[in-house]
Amino acid sequence: MAHAHSHEHPPTKPTKQEQETAQREISEVAPNLLRMQLPIMMPGLGHVNMYALLDERGAAVVDPGLPTPSNWKAIQDRLAQAGLRPKHVHTVIVTHSHPDHFGGAARLAKESGAEVVAHRSFRFGVMETTQDPEVSVDDLSAAGENDEAHRRVLAGWNHRTPWGGQHPRPPLKMRLRWRLARWLGHSFVPAVTKPVRAGEVLRVGRREWVIRHTPGHTEDHICLHDPADGLFLSGDHVLPSITPHISGLAFSKDPLDTFFHSLDQAAAVPDVKLVLPAHGHPFTDLPGRCHAIKQHHYDRLDTVKRIGRELGPATVQAFSQKLFKPRSWGEMAESETYAHLEHLRLAGAAEVHRDADGYLIYQTG
Numbered sequence: 001m002a003h004a005h006s007h008e009h010p011p012t013k014p015t016k017q018e019q020e021t022a023q024r025e026i027s028e029v030a031p032n033l034l035r036m037q038l039p040i041m042m043p044g045l046g047h048v049n050m051y052a053l054l055d056e057r058g059a060a061v062v063d064p065g066l067p068t069p070s071n072w073k074a075i076q077d078r079l080a081q082a083g084l085r086p087k088h089v090h091t092v093i094v095t096h097s098h099p100d101h102f103g104g105a106a107r108l109a110k111e112s113g114a115e116v117v118a119h120r121s122f123r124f125g126v127m128e129t130t131q132d133p134e135v136s137v138d139d140l141s142a143a144g145e146n147d148e149a150h151r152r153v154l155a156g157w158n159h160r161t162p163w164g165g166q167h168p169r170p171p172l173k174m175r176l177r178w179r180l181a182r183w184l185g186h187s188f189v190p191a192v193t194k195p196v197r198a199g200e201v202l203r204v205g206r207r208e209w210v211i212r213h214t215p216g217h218t219e220d221h222i223c224l225h226d227p228a229d230g231l232f233l234s235g236d237h238v239l240p241s242i243t244p245h246i247s248g249l250a251f252s253k254d255p256l257d258t259f260f261h262s263l264d265q266a267a268a269v270p271d272v273k274l275v276l277p278a279h280g281h282p283f284t285d286l287p288g289r290c291h292a293i294k295q296h297h298y299d300r301l302d303t304v305k306r307i308g309r310e311l312g313p314a315t316v317q318a319f320s321q322k323l324f325k326p327r328s329w330g331e332m333a334e335s336e337t338y339a340h341l342e343h344l345r346l347a348g349a350a351e352v353h354r355d356a357d358g359y360l361i362y363q364t365g
């Protein structure tokens with residue numbers, strides 16, 4: 001997110017590596033494995049890493065960026081530096097259902113007939129499109145794979161969030177574009193031709209990658225582990241210097257707890273020598289980074305409890321505006337605050353009721 005006054009007040013913190021502008025130069029981070037940076041402009045992010053896994057058939061790529069013409073140009077440019085063209089990409093691996101990760105997949109599949117690999121629960125739109133006012137917070141948690149509940153959750157933009165806030169509608173231009181794309185039948189969401197599950201082995205890039213299902217940031221998040229060389233493609237699950245957004249609008253009853261379990265799972269993967277994240281630089285200490293991310297959330301939970309003591313019974317929005325800086329206020333901040341409050345409630349450290357206006361009111365102990 002742009003900082004309006006950065007020229008007047010030099011930032012006290014250096015730029016996070018995940019914010020760095022995409023570099024044109026590609027780099028070989030392991031034998032037959034290239035890091036290619038694609039440009040994105042999202043809050044706190046300046047690039048996404050597309051990894052190219054080279055083999056005798058051409059290349060598999062991981063997370064090919066946004067569904068935009070400029071991204072497509074960047075893909076062609078980065079591949080060309082490795083002597084490749086889009087038609088040489090035989091497999092596209094998508095770590096999770098966010099547009100900066102799957103956006104280039106549909107185009108690559110169209111150009112080269114590439115296989116599209118993602119977790120079998122891959123689904124875009126669940127967390128971004130809420131809420132039918134008839135769907136209660138309990139319905140949402142219990143919905144799971146229930147299609148009827150899912151359809152109802154997807155029913156509208158302009159309804160309330162489970163905690164009673166107003167869900168902001170995406171800009172009209174974007175809604176019309178999506179509607180048009182759907183009408184024309186070429187959605188930017190790729191068709192997953194090879195759905196995978198935990199423990200499956202994917203043979204690409206002269207390596208055998210073990211699929212690890214790591215829900216939390218999204219339900220369908222996967223990491224890929226090469227035990228032979230100790231390589232770990234971590235997607236957004238474990239990033240070097242920022243923590244991924246944990247949405248309260250997940251089907252999991254306790255998304256934060258789900259994320260903790262997935263961090264424990266990643267930390268327990270033996271002998272990882274190099275972590276290849278979707279944003280930022282490759283790094284080495286996977287258990288250490290998993291531990292630090294958990295500690296960040298434990299600190300946040302303590303802060304939420306302290307805020308609760310200051311505020312007394314309060315809405316999710318009120319909690320979020322104490323927890324986050326004003327420039328971050330909004331639905332994403334509320335969603336993450338809601339995930340933390342629900343985690344506390346399920347641990348017996350908070351109580352909740354719905355007030356007459358339909359807002360959830362939390363009280364921490």
Ligand SMILES: [Zn+2]
Nearest residue numbers: 096098217236
């Ligand atoms: Zn993501």
Ligand SMILES: [Zn+2]
Nearest residue numbers: 098100236278
């Ligand atoms: Zn991401």
